Amino acid sequence: MAYSITDKCIGCGICRKLCPTGAITGDPKKRHKVAADLCIDCGACGRICPQESVLDQHQRACRRIRRQALAWEKPLFDYPRCMSCAICRDACPVACIGTAFSPDTADRKAYPFLENLPACLACGLCALECPVGAIVMKAPEAMTEAEKRALSAPPPGTQPA
Secondary structure, rough: OOOOEOOOOOOOHHHHOOOOOOOOOOOOOOOOEEOOOOOOOOOOOHHHHHOOOOEEOOOOOOOOOHHHHOOOOEEEOOOOOOOOOOOOOOOOOOOOOEEEEEEOOOOOOOOEEEEEEEHOOOOOOHHOOOOOOOOEEOOOOHHHHHHHHHOOOOOOEEEEE
């Protein structure tokens, strides 16, 4: 079941602009609608809505989380556990996960990293789809300094593709 928008919607359009699949439509100052066949349940609309007028796929009201407050969770990669399958990259609806390679030809792994930090919607689809649990979602405000430094940098000893 897809996300939906209640009559609390004021038609500001921020959810429509942020939706990675174009599932949200509506005119300014009028209630917007979610096309269930296009919604991927990423939750970005619910996190951004200033009126908290979005219901999740279970019909629970979504709570607004200010994007600038560093409260939106971001993926952290466990490189020893990662198997370089690229499923996380394919699962990301906004293509913010990049790939880095080691210059060492003996290391044939492709390492994922958060290449475009501002584009990340905190949807968690990368972590959900990872077959080996090598990705955890964590809000930057709860990260250690080392985790924050590593957040959008390729793994040490690698270069972006």
